[in-house]
Amino acid sequence: MTTVAKSPPDGPVTPLHRNRDFMLLWSGSAVSIVGSTASTVAYPLLVLALTGSASDAGIAGFFALLPTLLFQLPAGALVDRWNRKRLMIWCDVLRCLGAASIVAAMVLGELRLAHILVVGFAEGTFSVFYGLAAHAAVPNVVGPGQLRQALSHNEARGRAATMLGTPLGGILFGVGRSVPFLLDAVSYLVALVGLLLVRKDFEAERTTRRTGGMASQVWEGLVWLKDQPFVRATTLLVAGSNFLFRALFLIVIVMATAAGASSAGIGIMVGAAGAGGVLGSLTATWFGRRFSLAALVIGANWVWALLMGVIVYADHLVVLTVAYAAMWFVGPVWNVAVGSYQLAITPDRLRGRVLAATSMLSAGALPIGALVGGLLLDAVGPQRAAAALAVWMVLLACAATFSRSVRRSTADSVDS
Known part of the structure; x- marks a missing residue:
């Protein structure tokens, strides 16, 4: 069994609540989880309102979840190959644009089921990459002896944000069909700003060049x-x-x-x-x-x-x-x-x-x-x-x- 090496810290370890980079990453992700959860609830409601078909709503849900099965393994390889922070920034930019495109199409009266399916699939894909990169980055952002505490904070963040976002999606959809997706787009912008302000690298120094293909x-x-x-x-x-x-x-x-x-x-x-x-x-x-x-x-x-x-x-x-x-x-x-x-x-x-x-x-x-x-x-x-x-x-x-x-x-x- 592999054992965990414990090396003493070089100096005082900054508490997590004072760790600027961790709190920026933590709070930005919390906001984006609220937004994405709200839009996840609103997507089937939107499809039902648009087409009146429960099967279409099921298809939309299927397309949004499909990347979780299709792209986990290749995404993991790319997360280890690319700069993780830069990858997460691009994921937030592209997810923001996707949610904003739904809002724009509704405002113009040009929203179609195919548009929803493409955006749902793309958002699911970028979320796979973002989630893996964010999780892999945690040990490089927190101090010695803080990994368990950091993951505990992340667990609480994800569950609390999901609890808030689930009813919020339904409530905001009642206010206006585009409102949950507008919140989603804004939440990705907030997370993006947080990432841009983080100073630490999200990976250890890579001293060896990777060889071989993706497989x-x-x-x-x-x-x-x-x-x-x-x-x-x-x-x-x-x-x-x-x-x-x-x-x-x-x-x-x-x-x-x-x-x-x-x-x-x-x-x-x-x-x-x-x-x-x-x-x-x-x-x-x-x-x-x-x-x-x-x-x-x-x-x-x-x-x-x-x-x-x-x-x-x-x-x-x-x-x-x-x-x-x-x-x-x-x-x-x-x-x-x-x-x-x-x-x-x-x-x-x-x-x-x-x-x-x-x-x-x-x-x-x-x-x-x-x-x-x-x-x-x-x-x-x-x-x-x-x-x-x-x-x-x-x-x-x-x-x-x-x-x-x-x-x-x-x-x-x-x-x-």
């Missing part, structure tokens, strides 16, 4: 991942839990409806789950300092398995909401612990490619989970569908418990 560089990242048993095992466990969470989302909504929840009640339940995720993000550093990686990985899976049992037998909306929110609380604790370790041990020259490979595996389970959740509901009903997922979660917990690479992990911390 060989992607393969280099995959080989490195294959040789890291702990990272490989936890990536597969993440894929399994992502599959469960995506299937569970629809099942929980149906269970809440059966328990008498109104649409407002369901909104409150989803909001409570989001709040649980934010709280988990804020406490992730505390857990990481007190428990080993192996304990966190194994414990998280068993807590999820236990909460799935509660959900199966929940006969009251409050019990269902609390259990579901608790499941969301655990997720960021896992993400920060495992993610900070992975970033710490991955060589900077490989970070984009390794992040792309792990994202490809974990994100690939999401559409499958959505499909299986719907099929289970149709076939056996919500309670039995939840029971099937509970069995799946127990199997994942057993896999984590009996995994040699997880149990033998010698890395208790990535921070000093």
